[in-house]
Structures are given as structure tokens and as C-alpha cells.
Amino acid sequence: MSKHAISNEKESVGKIFKKFMHVIGINHRLCKWILPCNLGKNIIMAGLPYVGIVYGCDILNALVAQEAKSNIMSMVYQLLGITFVMTLLYHILDKAGNAMRDSIRYRIKADISGKAASLDYQELESQESMQLLTAALEGEKESGGIYWFSDKLGVLIGDVASIFYAFIVLVPILTKKQHLVGNGAMQILNSKWIIYLIFLLNLCSMFLFMWISKRGNKKQYEIYEESLDAIRKDDYFYREILSKYTTGKEIRLYALKDLLLRDMTEVWNEKCDIQDRKLDIQEKIKIRYLIVQALLLVVSYTVIGVRGVNGMITGAEVVKYVSALTALGGACQYMVDHFETVLLNMQYLHHYYEYLQLPNHKKTGDKSVADLKPQELVITFEDVSFQYPGSKKDSLKHINLTFHYGEKIALVGPNGAGKTTLILLLCRLYEPTQGRILLNGIDIREYDYEEYLAMFGVVFQDFKLFAMTVAENVAASEEYDEQKIEEVLEKAGIWDRVRKMEHGIHNPLYNVGIKGVEVSGGEAQKIAIARALYKNAPFIILDEPTSALDPMAEYEIYSGFDRLIQDRMAVYISHRMSSCRFCERIVVLKDGQVQEQGSHEELIDRDGIYAMMWNAQAQNYQ
Structure with a gap:
């Protein structure tokens, strides 16, 4: 597994971009509409708060100025109309994405299962290949899957759009000619350059958030890699021991329950410890984010508040700009957080890509045996x-x-x-x-x-x-010659037993989801x-x-x-x-x-x- 791990080595931007494009390619192959759908709905959702901020300010100013009721109601109707259309579009795209989600998950499982069934047989004994298979299955589960990746990528683009929207809302305060009042610190607080400084601080905070996230996500990925052995053991107990009809006899006759529970408890404790460590890392990241964001908000509220007190902007504009700056700070934080999450998710899902790319060396020959007598x-x-x-x-x-x-x-x-x-x-x-x-x-x-x-x-x-009908087990196909099935069962000395089954050759074997015969x-x-x-x-x-x-x-x-x-x-x-x-x-x-x-x-x-x-x-x- 070491050659697939990325947690202990720095990767070039080109290599990260290549992995990113691999995962994007997986998205497109599984469902070409999933990315556009998620990008569209998140860009729309990012714009909704700013519609309320802008129209809310204009409506409040109109009320204070006692403008005509028709003008005020016109703005209210515009606000309601735009909000309704954007919300409707969001829900349409969201519903469409959810409809695609289960289909994508099924296709991923089908891909992995198909690869496992067609992989060179000797690779099934390769520890590295089996670790990669576990990483592909668990990575898809751990990351939330391909759909979650495209959704988070859409959220990331929505964060970028939110920063752009915030800048548009703040354009008036950045370009408006201002008459400075007060002296010293007050003039600095009243200057438009302080707004640029807030933008700069938000930009710096993005790098700080990125550093915090990168360290935290690196540790989480290392823990994830450590957990693969525990996951395989846990899967072994549930799939290969407890759920198998054939193992039930030994467990009871030799009173193996306590011994198995001992080993299972060790695995469970290991998994619980891993989960606690991950939650601890996530909590530390969250606290550091809150501290940085709180400091930015203090600066933003102070600057806008001073302008409002000095009469440079109206009360409605105070609310407008404070809301825009607050949204800007949140968007900067979330953009970095979602960027790192997308990168981490990409690393998980890239194991899925790597697994599907394992070569099949045995299918290289091209000579046909059909002409051999x-x-x-x-x-x-x-x-x-x-x-x-x-x-x-x-x-x-x-x-x-x-x-x-x-x-x-x-x-x-x-x-x-x-x-x-x-x-x-x-x-x-x-x-x-x-x-x-x-x-x-x-x-x-x-x-x-x-x-x-x-x-x-x-x-x-x-x-x-396998847990399929007798006929399908014999023919190894869903299409078969029933007469020939009966003939070979007769030759093998098992026809009398099969004939007495409720559905004969169409009777399922084993009790796996359907009522079969043991x-x-x-x-x-x-x-x-x-x-x-x-x-x-x-x-x-x-x-x-x-x-x-x-x-x-x-x-x-x-x-x-x-x-x-x-x-x-x-x-x-x-x-x-x-x-x-x-x-x-x-x-x-x-x-x-x-x-x-x-x-x-x-x-x-x-x-x-x-x-x-x-x-x-x-x-x-x-």
C-alpha cells in the first residue's frame, strides 16, 4: 500500500491536478450531468443571500426616505420573484442530483465488482492489490463517494461565486468619493482603503485556513490509511464468520463465541479509537477557524460601525455592508475548507481510479483456438x-x-x-x-x-x-437448455434431489436474500x-x-x-x-x-x- 499512499510525501501541483482530472473523468463517465447540476445549484445558492442583502438595503432606504408605496412594493415583488425563481431552480437541480446519486453509487460498485471478477487471478493473492481494493471500497465510503465529491466541488465553486458577489455588493463603498471626518485613527477607519485592507485580511485568512486544513486533513488521511487493516478485519468477522451458514457449526460445537468476541472487541476498540482521533482533529480545526473568523468580524464591524456613526452611510447600508463583509469572511473560510475537503476526497477516490487501472496482463494473446481440431x-x-x-x-x-x-x-x-x-x-x-x-x-x-x-x-x-438457481449454477448463465441441464444433473447423480425441490432446476440455492435450499x-x-x-x-x-x-x-x-x-x-x-x-x-x-x-x-x-x-x-x- 505504501506506493499508493500520499500522506507522507509532498506531491507536485501537476500530480495533484492529474489526480483531480482522473476523478473528474470518473464523474463524467458515470454521469455527465452530475457536475453541471451540482455546480449550477451551488452558484445559485451562493447568490441568494446577496439578493436579500441588496434588495433589503434598498427597501429599507426607501422606507426611511418615505418613497412612494408603489416603488417600495415594486422592489418587494422583485425580491420575492427573484428569490422564488432562484430557489425553484436550486430545488430542481438538487432533486435531479439526488436522483443521479443512487445510480452513481450502483455503477461504482458494479465497476469495482466487475474489476475484481476480471482481475488476473494471481492478483487476488497480492497483498497490495487487496489493500488497494479495500482502499477503493472504503475510500468511496469514507469520502461520501463520487456524488459527494461533485457536490463539494460545486460548493467550492459556490464559495468562489460568493466572494465575487460580496465584491460586487461592496463596490459602492470602494469607489464612492468620501469626505473623511475625524483625525488619526478615525480618518483611517473612514478611509476606503481600510475596506481594501479587510479584503487583504480575508485573503490572508484564506492562506491561514489552508494551512490549518492541510495539517488537519493530512492527519485524517494518515488515520484513514491506518484504519484499512481494522476495516478488513471487521469485514472478515461479519462477512466470513458471523454471516456464513457453514461456520455456525464450529462456533457452537467448539464454543468459539467468546474467543471470536475477544478478537472482534479488539477490532471494534481499534476502530473507535481511530474515529475518536478523527473527531478530535476535526474539532481542533473548527475551533481555529472560529478564532480567525471572529477576529475578522471584529475588524469589519468596527469599520462599518464607525462609518454609520459618522453619517457616511445610512443605517440600511450599515446592515448591507456588514452582511456582505460577514458573508465574505465566511466564504473565504468555507472556500479553503471545501478546497481541502475536495483534495482529501480526491485522494480517497483516486484509489478507486488506481484499482480500476490495475493491468490485466493475461489478455494479451490474439491467436484463436477455434480452428484447432x-x-x-x-x-x-x-x-x-x-x-x-x-x-x-x-x-x-x-x-x-x-x-x-x-x-x-x-x-x-x-x-x-x-x-x-x-x-x-x-x-x-x-x-x-x-x-x-x-x-x-x-x-x-x-x-x-x-x-x-x-x-x-x-x-x-x-x-x-452461488445463491442463484440450480440451472444458473450449472449453466453459469441466465440462458440455458433446460433439457441439457436435466441430463447433466442425471449424469452427476443429483437429478432426483433437484427434481424434488419446490421449483426444480429453477429453485434458488442458499438463503441469501431469497428463500433458497441448503x-x-x-x-x-x-x-x-x-x-x-x-x-x-x-x-x-x-x-x-x-x-x-x-x-x-x-x-x-x-x-x-x-x-x-x-x-x-x-x-x-x-x-x-x-x-x-x-x-x-x-x-x-x-x-x-x-x-x-x-x-x-x-x-x-x-x-x-x-x-x-x-x-x-x-x-x-x-
């Missing part, structure tokens, strides 16, 4: 080694293997031998750190990534079914196998998906599966030697290397690792 497909591992990110040990070492279409191969070996890793490389979910994998003599990285993936139907040992581990595995069959891919891989079944049931599924896939290539992984006996070739892995390969009979005769594993399990096959 299935019966001629050959995949070759050529001196392949692999090391997981962050690991110092190779999980696979100098693997040389060939897989022919139509061949039935079993991968066996102890835990940690590298069986699943080899499958991940075969499916191109990971890239070799050494060597290469060839499809018909061509590096698989040269093929179109999506087309290459479509060649594999895989059931992993940690397979997942299936057992063995039933889920059979549905996952049906999914692999439905895909009708040329290469089928079963990576211990039947671990929840007894040895006889596993053998029946594997041997039956062998008949179902006909002449397609199949790779079976199992710790149960009997389940792989029917395979034409058995590859024995140990310590990331190929130790033996051959048929069951050949390996038994060799009396090596496979024979030892077979004899150790032989009592289970009698």
Missing part, C-alpha cells in the same frame, strides 16, 4: 517451475509433462505436492515463473485468454456454488460436476471435488464420469488411489516434482511412492 490438441509443460507470490520456495520444479486429447490422467501425491498448482498453471490462472506451457507447440500466452479458458471444465476441491457438501459437489459436464469443454479436470463423499461413492462417480466424458481429455486428482485406477496414466508428484508416471500396474511393479500409497490404503478397498 479437438482430437489434435496437445498441451506440453516444458521445464515449468512456479513460486507463489511472497513465497521463497518453488511449489513446482522443472515439470515436463504432456497431455494428449482423449487421454485419462490421474495426478496423485501427498498434500503440498503441487497437484492443484499444476492445474492452476494448466488453466492459466497463474503464469510459470520459469519455463513455458505449450498448446500444439505454441506458448499458451499467445492465445486469446477467454478462448483458452473456455477449453477447460474444472471442478476444484474448493469449488463454489444442499449438503456431497450434493453441492455433484451439482459442480454437472456444471463441468454442461460446459462440454475438450479438457475436463476434477481436483478432488468428491472429498465429501465416501470412497465407494467417489469411485462410482469417477468411473461413471470417465464414461460420460467419452474421448475428451480428463485429469483426475484424488488422495484415494482406487479412484484413479482406471486412468491410462498416473502421474505421481512429491515436493513439486514428477517422481513417477505410468499405468497402475506399472507403478505397482515399480514398488515406489505410488505402490507405498496404494498399499497404505489397500485395506479400504477390500
Whole structure:
């Protein structure tokens, strides 16, 4: 995360501007009308007080001068008309912006979810990528989101407009020829130059406000970065433990509640401490702002008050100019505050931009597999080694293997031998750190990534079914052939169970927002196998998906599966030697290397690792 952090380093104006334009680009892409809408409503809102100030002064002067009632009422009607139109426009734009807000939030979540689903698989194990994902999600939440950014940017422009409006209102007192009265300090207070001095003081206060805000926001951003680990832990407890049906058994049987609550309490205390620190910083910023603003108001009230006492301006003009100067001071403070807030918000949201810009290296190939004849497909591992990110040990070492279409191969070996890793490389979910994998003599990285993936139907040992209908889980699509769905469920030995569900193949699985069916581990595995069959891919891989079944049931599924896939290539992984006996070739892995390969009979005769594993399990096959 350190390379993405900005709190401990100064950034150039050009870099900040570049980030700003990135976030503006996000706004425009998500909704091109959101910025104009928020800018317009805030410029209108900034002008409303000044309409009241100017017209209020004119009406009060007219009353004092006892002008004609028609003239006074004309000004009243103008005030009411302009105020009504501006207020109406403001509410129209505000309502339009609110209508866009939820849509923008949904699109942001869709962007992040879509990126997470399409990101290179190996990036999901990258601490930096996952931290950036957390920062993108939490930054969007912490900052209030894209809509809030555009709204605050609009408020900032409104503050600039307010300063401009204040200057326009104060123009008469700055340009009017004045006859100074009194001596010394009184002449200074009566001089128009003192008004310029007040402008200068307000300008200086802006730099002071900026310094206060910058220090405070820097500390808040540092606290935000510190909080990411606590946020991920909190999310883990709620999403991965308390809300999961499968974890409820262990929590109850092993009385884990107190242990979990202990860890959760530590996380909650950490988050509360972080929040208290942020509130303390915000309170200090607010107090410093109030002190500076109070001093400016004292100077402004004194100058205008002296002029009113000396008869240089009317009572109505005293109210007008005091109100304008007060609004000016507030606008200067708020402009700086909102400017720093926009910058801080931009930093939060830029993580969202950075996350979406993470490259997908695997989609670089352009060769099509469509013209390759299935019966001629050959995949070759050529001196392949692999090391997981962050690991110092190779999980696979100098693997040389060939897989022919139509061949039935079993991968066996102890835990940690590298069986699943080899499958991940075969499916191109990971890239070799050494060597290469060839499809018909061509590096698989040269093929179109999506087309290459479509060649594999895989059931992993940690397979997942989702809270959607049985049919959608099997077809992995909302469009499917119902007859084919039923056929593959029948072949996988799960059709009788699905047929008895209330809605059959249209019945949802799991209770997530809708009333679904909870299936057992063995039933889920059979549905996952049906999914692999439905895909009708040329290469089928079963990576211990039947671990929840007894040895006889596993053998029946594997041997039956062998008949179902006909002449397609199949790779079976199992710790149960009997389940792989029917395979034409058995590859024995140990310590990331190929130790033996051959048929069951050949390996038994060799009396090596496979024979030892077979004899150790032989009592289970009698």
C-alpha cells in the first residue's frame, strides 16, 4: 500500500491536478450531468443571500426616505420573484442530483465488482492489490463517494461565486468619493482603503485556513490509511464468520463465541479509537477557524460601525455592508475548507481510479483456438517451475509433462505436492515463473485468454456454488437448455434431489436474500460436476471435488464420469488411489516434482511412492 499512499510525501501541483482530472473523468463517465447540476445549484445558492442583502438595503432606504408605496412594493415583488425563481431552480437541480446519486453509487460498485471478477487471478493473492481494493471500497465510503465529491466541488465553486458577489455588493463603498471626518485613527477607519485592507485580511485568512486544513486533513488521511487493516478485519468477522451458514457449526460445537468476541472487541476498540482521533482533529480545526473568523468580524464591524456613526452611510447600508463583509469572511473560510475537503476526497477516490487501472496482463494473446481440431490438441509443460507470490520456495520444479486429447490422467501425491498448482498453471490462472506451457507447440500466452479458458471444465476441491438457481449454477448463465441441464444433473447423480425441490432446476440455492435450499457438501459437489459436464469443454479436470463423499461413492462417480466424458481429455486428482485406477496414466508428484508416471500396474511393479500409497490404503478397498 505504501506506493499508493500520499500522506507522507509532498506531491507536485501537476500530480495533484492529474489526480483531480482522473476523478473528474470518473464523474463524467458515470454521469455527465452530475457536475453541471451540482455546480449550477451551488452558484445559485451562493447568490441568494446577496439578493436579500441588496434588495433589503434598498427597501429599507426607501422606507426611511418615505418613497412612494408603489416603488417600495415594486422592489418587494422583485425580491420575492427573484428569490422564488432562484430557489425553484436550486430545488430542481438538487432533486435531479439526488436522483443521479443512487445510480452513481450502483455503477461504482458494479465497476469495482466487475474489476475484481476480471482481475488476473494471481492478483487476488497480492497483498497490495487487496489493500488497494479495500482502499477503493472504503475510500468511496469514507469520502461520501463520487456524488459527494461533485457536490463539494460545486460548493467550492459556490464559495468562489460568493466572494465575487460580496465584491460586487461592496463596490459602492470602494469607489464612492468620501469626505473623511475625524483625525488619526478615525480618518483611517473612514478611509476606503481600510475596506481594501479587510479584503487583504480575508485573503490572508484564506492562506491561514489552508494551512490549518492541510495539517488537519493530512492527519485524517494518515488515520484513514491506518484504519484499512481494522476495516478488513471487521469485514472478515461479519462477512466470513458471523454471516456464513457453514461456520455456525464450529462456533457452537467448539464454543468459539467468546474467543471470536475477544478478537472482534479488539477490532471494534481499534476502530473507535481511530474515529475518536478523527473527531478530535476535526474539532481542533473548527475551533481555529472560529478564532480567525471572529477576529475578522471584529475588524469589519468596527469599520462599518464607525462609518454609520459618522453619517457616511445610512443605517440600511450599515446592515448591507456588514452582511456582505460577514458573508465574505465566511466564504473565504468555507472556500479553503471545501478546497481541502475536495483534495482529501480526491485522494480517497483516486484509489478507486488506481484499482480500476490495475493491468490485466493475461489478455494479451490474439491467436484463436477455434480452428484447432479437438482430437489434435496437445498441451506440453516444458521445464515449468512456479513460486507463489511472497513465497521463497518453488511449489513446482522443472515439470515436463504432456497431455494428449482423449487421454485419462490421474495426478496423485501427498498434500503440498503441487497437484492443484499444476492445474492452476494448466488453466492459466497463474503464469510459470520459469519455463513455458505449450498448446500444439505454441506458448499458451499467445492465445486469446477467454478462448483458452473456455477449453477447460474444472471442478476444484474448493469449488463454489452461488445463491442463484440450480440451472444458473450449472449453466453459469441466465440462458440455458433446460433439457441439457436435466441430463447433466442425471449424469452427476443429483437429478432426483433437484427434481424434488419446490421449483426444480429453477429453485434458488442458499438463503441469501431469497428463500433458497441448503444442499449438503456431497450434493453441492455433484451439482459442480454437472456444471463441468454442461460446459462440454475438450479438457475436463476434477481436483478432488468428491472429498465429501465416501470412497465407494467417489469411485462410482469417477468411473461413471470417465464414461460420460467419452474421448475428451480428463485429469483426475484424488488422495484415494482406487479412484484413479482406471486412468491410462498416473502421474505421481512429491515436493513439486514428477517422481513417477505410468499405468497402475506399472507403478505397482515399480514398488515406489505410488505402490507405498496404494498399499497404505489397500485395506479400504477390500
